[in-house]
Amino acid sequence: MAKMNSPFGETIDMRGHAAALIFFVFTALASLTASANAHEFTVLIATPNSGPDAGLGLTTYHGFIIAAGERDSHPDETADGHLGGLDVNVHRFDSAAEGAAEALRVRLEEGDVDVFVTISAGAIAEDLREVADAAGVVTFASADLPFDGSPSEAASALEFAEAFEEHFDVAPDRDAAQGYQAARRIDDAVRPFDSAANTPGLQQRLQATANGMTW
Numbered sequence: 001m002a003k004m005n006s007p008f009g010e011t012i013d014m015r016g017h018a019a020a021l022i023f024f025v026f027t028a029l030a031s032l033t034a035s036a037n038a039h040e041f042t043v044l045i046a047t048p049n050s051g052p053d054a055g056l057g058l059t060t061y062h063g064f065i066i067a068a069g070e071r072d073s074h075p076d077e078t079a080d081g082h083l084g085g086l087d088v089n090v091h092r093f094d095s096a097a098e099g100a101a102e103a104l105r106v107r108l109e110e111g112d113v114d115v116f117v118t119i120s121a122g123a124i125a126e127d128l129r130e131v132a133d134a135a136g137v138v139t140f141a142s143a144d145l146p147f148d149g150s151p152s153e154a155a156s157a158l159e160f161a162e163a164f165e166e167h168f169d170v171a172p173d174r175d176a177a178q179g180y181q182a183a184r185r186i187d188d189a190v191r192p193f194d195s196a197a198n199t200p201g202l203q204q205r206l207q208a209t210a211n212g213m214t215w
């Protein structure tokens with residue numbers, strides 16, 4: 001029924017009310033979605049995940065996950081962890097795959113990646129960062145660690161080494177430490193903004209730790 005009479009003798013056009021209600025519902029849902037998205041972000045971490053150096057990729061990822069689990073956890077969480085006070089989803093990208101640069105370009109077209117980091121060095125890592133930068137994604141490379149030798153033997157890395165061994169039943173190597181430090185740098189960059197949307201701001205703060213950071 002398009003129209004009905006009110007108790008006061010007025011004729012009410014229900015089509016207008018229905019349209020207004022639908023608009024309100026969609027607006028509310030859009031607002032809730034935007035709010036949820038503002039409190040989470042996605043990191044794509046590039047390491048060799050296939051071939052002879054595949055182990056490097058896995059241990060680096062594990063180091064990253066340790067850092068993402070150190071702070072800001074909450075009940076019923078569905079993300080991979082938290083960095084900068086926000087939920088973070090961590091995805092892996094195989095830098096050793098054939099045609100990696102083109103594969104990355106296609107992957108970034110999905111539009112869900114906020115931060116891209118390369119851990120391995122060399123020309124391919126530079127090519128990948130160029131692709132990510134052209135896509136408007138916050139992009140950075142791994143930095144020097146603040147210690148020499150094994151993390152298990154460095155005083156500043158003992159807490160990390162203990163947490164890593166507790167989770168994965170093996171002592172961390174320097175590749176794991178690189179993943180951990182990359183996550184710590186992201187945490188440091190994101191936290192002041194409470195968002196991953198400020199691309200220039202995040203890029204600037206990541207550049208400030210390009211030579212490493214104190215653990």
